[in-house]
Each structure stands twice: as C-alpha cells, then as structure tokens.
Amino acid sequence: MIALCIVLALASFADPLGVPETPRPPPSAAPQHPPLPTPPDRPQKHVHRFVRVKENKWIEPVTRRVNTGKVDRKGQPIYETVVVKPGYWKTIQYEVCACGQRRG
Numbered sequence: 001m002i003a004l005c006i007v008l009a010l011a012s013f014a015d016p017l018g019v020p021e022t023p024r025p026p027p028s029a030a031p032q033h034p035p036l037p038t039p040p041d042r043p044q045k046h047v048h049r050f051v052r053v054k055e056n057k058w059i060e061p062v063t064r065r066v067n068t069g070k071v072d073r074k075g076q077p078i079y080e081t082v083v084v085k086p087g088y089w090k091t092i093q094y095e096v097c098a099c100g101q102r103r104g
C-alpha cells in the first residue's frame, strides 16, 4: 500500500498536464533587426567646426650690433648691442578646429 502511494505521488510530479504552462510572449509584428554596420570604405566625412581664439604673442625686439668707437687693451674695437625697436605683446586672433585645421 505504501509503495503504491509513492508511485502515485511520483506520477503526479511527473505529469506535466497538472502544471499550467507559462504563457509565451506573442511574437512582435515587426521583427527587430540589428543596425547595419557602416562599411569600412566609407568613413564619416569630417566637417570643420572653427572656434575663434585670441592669443598674446611676444614680438622679439629688433637689435643691432654697433661700434662704440672705443677700443680694448688689445686695440680691438668694442661693440655693443642696441635696441632698434623694442619688443612688445601683440594680440593675435585666429580660428581653429578640433582636428587642428587653422585659418585666419
């Protein structure tokens, strides 16, 4: 009698008709495709986006070597460097793109 109960209990576990089947999601109307990869022979074309830049630049002074009219102990003329035009800061403006292209 006990063996028959065990067999019946195992048969009830093994019976799939007693367990309700989980509902499947309905198939979608439009099938979803993965996005197509870009062909390697057609790279994206770069469009320059220029940004205006202001920059201070040091302009070197203009100097010249002139004879002082004096001589040293050996009789050699003494020269000195004089500033013909002093150096100055100049603000320059140009436009530059992120790729390094520069204009202006």
Ligand SMILES: [Zn+2]
Pocket (backbone or CB within 6 Å): 046, 047, 048, 049, 097, 098, 099, 100, 101
């Ligand atoms: Zn660019």
